[in-house]
Amino acid sequence: MSTELSHLAVRIKRLSPRHRLAHLRALIRREPAGSNRRLTLVALLHDQWATTPANDNRSL
Numbered sequence: 001m002s003t004e005l006s007h008l009a010v011r012i013k014r015l016s017p018r019h020r021l022a023h024l025r026a027l028i029r030r031e032p033a034g035s036n037r038r039l040t041l042v043a044l045l046h047d048q049w050a051t052t053p054a055n056d057n058r059s060l
Contacts (some may be wrong), residue, residue, distance in 0.1 A: 005040050020048055029038075 031038035
């Protein structure tokens with residue numbers, strides 16, 4: 001993971017799980033399709049989604 005994205009991962013840990021997922025989705029939408037950064041953000045979103053507690057997914 002690039003330094004910029006590892007820094008992002010540390011910064012978003014302060015957010016609640018729901019806000020973290022929403023923020024990552026918004027960042028992904030801003031990136032051009034097929035870009036390396038977008039693919040990395042998608043992977044980060046997938047990791048965050050997998051670690052989100054089940055009871056916090058109710059309104060997503």
